[in-house]
Amino acid sequence: MTQHQTLPDDTETAYHYRVVRRAIDLIDEAQDPLSLDHIAAEMGMSTAHFQRVFSRWVGVSPKRYQQYLTLGHAKTLLRDRFTTLEASHALGLSGSGRLHDLFVRWEAMSPGEFARGGKGLKIFWGWFESPFGPAVVMGTDKGICGIGFAAEMGEEATLQDLLSRWPDAEFVEDPMMLRPWVLQAFGAGDGSLDKAPLFLIGAPFQIKVWEALLSIPSGQVTTYSEIAQAIGAPRAVRAVGTAVGRNPISWLIPCHRALRKSGGLGGYHWGLPMKRAMLAYEAVRAES
Template identity: 75%
Template sequence: MTQITPIPTPASDDGYHFQVMRRAIDLIDASEDMMPLEQLAQKMGMSPAHFQRIFSRWVGVSPKRYQQYLMLGQAKEMLRGNATTLQAAHEVGLSGTGRLHDLFLRWESMSPGEFARKGDGLTIYWGWFDSPFGLALVMGTEKGICGLALASEMGEDAAMQDLMSRWPNATFVEDPMMLRPWVLTAFGAKDGGLDKAPLFLIGAPFQIKVWEALLSIPSGEVTTYSDIAETIGNPRAVRAVGTAVGRNPVSWLIPCHRALRKSGALGGYHWGLPVKRAMLAFEAARAEA
């Protein structure tokens, strides 16, 4: 049986509310038109007032406005008007040890030689946690968080296998309490007790360059795979950039959900496209609020 370490409110409430949002997203996806508040609330077995209250608490805007953010047109609009210029972000220090997007993070990466050993000699601690986007599997070494999988779409077993397979020679130890202060800080809980949540990036050198570029994208903004390729000095490597984005092991904290196709289409998302759409809508609505 999975043991889940709760994050204090509001994050634990957000985890429950995300499940409400997921059900609403499924309903919205099945409808060709905007669904009025009364209809959404009825479909979910809630009163309009209760549903409105949960919705507004989670994202700070009305269900109607949230639906607008979930539409593909909104992603395209973000790309046209609000897409971040990654080069500028680097110039003003929004990478490395600076303040990374909307979270306080610090990071370091494993050396290429260490990466080649596929985790040999590493002890990786793991635990299950509530998160604003459903059940999260978090893994970390003594240096920081190295994996964060979201299981709402792929399931718990698949999420566990996914992360463990990335470092097959490591020793895995269940210890959620060791990770808990980092997770609290990463998800914005006030009693995390830390100024910054540490990340420990385990990947090939090219992957880490791409993930560093992702860390420069502010919350509420998006970029394209081609822009990332330009930023890391390899403009022809768009396909390789897309692969590296998809292999990001630390969802949400390394914001691969903010990378879109040049057309404005969302593209894929390793942890489930509905989760990506919810993340973008969550951030856009919070930015507006």
Template identity: 70%
Template sequence: MTDQSPAYHYQVIARALKVIDATGPALTLEDLAAKMQMSPAHFQRVFSQWVGVSPKRYQQYLTLGHARRLLADRHTMLGTALETGLSGASRLHDLFLTWEAMSPGDYARGGAGLEIRWGWFDSPFGPALVMATVKGICGMGFADEVGAEAALEDLMRRWPKATYVEDPTALRPMVEAAFAGKATEMHLIGAPFQIKVWEALLAIPSGHVTTYADIAGAIGHPQAHRAVGTAVGRNPISFLIPCHRALRRDGGLGGYHWGLPRKRAMLAWEAARTDL
């Protein structure tokens, strides 16, 4: 693994996040680098390659208070975006224009008749499990917090009657395109209410956030905060459908299916790039 790989960069970020959580954000570059057994120059270079900002600036993005600042400064109201059919409302959505939702009947059959290929890949946020049908990416999860076996079981349980084939070679082109921000295809497999929530998530621009309450209002169920939160947590295509951009009304992070450190890292990574 080279110093240029996204997985290497993310491992550095993950270690730094744990150090910051344990010690606080007021660490000097020298102290933070020493705690991770790296030279300050090497540590700064890796950070700059990954997000383009200094470690000190990135520490600010990783703090819990950053979520509240995002909510105050970059709070996206979803109603208008959804009324315009999401067109142009989200840089991420613009990149993933082609997707197809499974019919309610097909969903109820638990994926029977579907062949789902899967594999493990390096990503900017650690080892990523990606699954796809012939119509596009249908699942994505991250292993750092839960472990590889648990992540695989988690996604397979969602479509228990599908046929699963390990085939990373077939998936690699679409996975590399997805993490490079290039157009790819997604196959949303979920209940109708879940798909409405996932469509709303696609309206949130990179570097911005919204609230569970806003999502509930945008899809026409203003009292369904808890149901929206459940649907957000069941999003099968993490990161590409940006459930990490949904926060509590008070600016708290809320939950994240693949671990809060992953959610914080994703928000920080996107905010830093937006500010460049």
């Protein structure tokens, strides 16, 4: 098995995510809120240990965290933390500005380069432990071009998913080349890099959608229809949803912040439990 690169102190963090993910499954299956004692027993932990692990990871109690993981939380986010992307664009928060919590910068490949299916590109890749479990990260010499999460799909399927995006590229396993960017991406950098660089590989329409996603601040959400409005294609909601689903740089291009207008979570390429965990992870930090 390919060895995973660990980030500073992230082995324990990844374990915490796995605990949270299992708790999400329990909550999804339950008709009513679960007691702390019950969840702890299902996790194979003492109540006190589970409380400490959970609270350290999210910054709030398990009881409070359950509220963030209910299906109604998406509607609460839309009511209280809705982002109007057109206003964000008007304020200059798109493009190469200071986006996504001030730690990413990006550029996109040309349409001609995209049409060649990655031919001539050398893409480096490696496995890393992240706050959301095992992550495969890919990047060119210009920046990160892909992040996939394997907690729900499994490592082999996740790796093949990203490899298939650019079938004619040359792939080289070299996690050490990517490590400084990955540290920055998951908030473990030492400050030696100003931002984690991103290299967007996609069709022009997809890149417009991903640019709009980059305008959504951490802890806030928007809708697919709002994204369509922001990019000047108000009737293209379905196409926007497809482009959101094909976002190759999960987490950094925050497709998890896009919700249905009805308040439903919508889909998520790496599994809905992952989307819910990411939203909860950001929401509790927005309140801390």
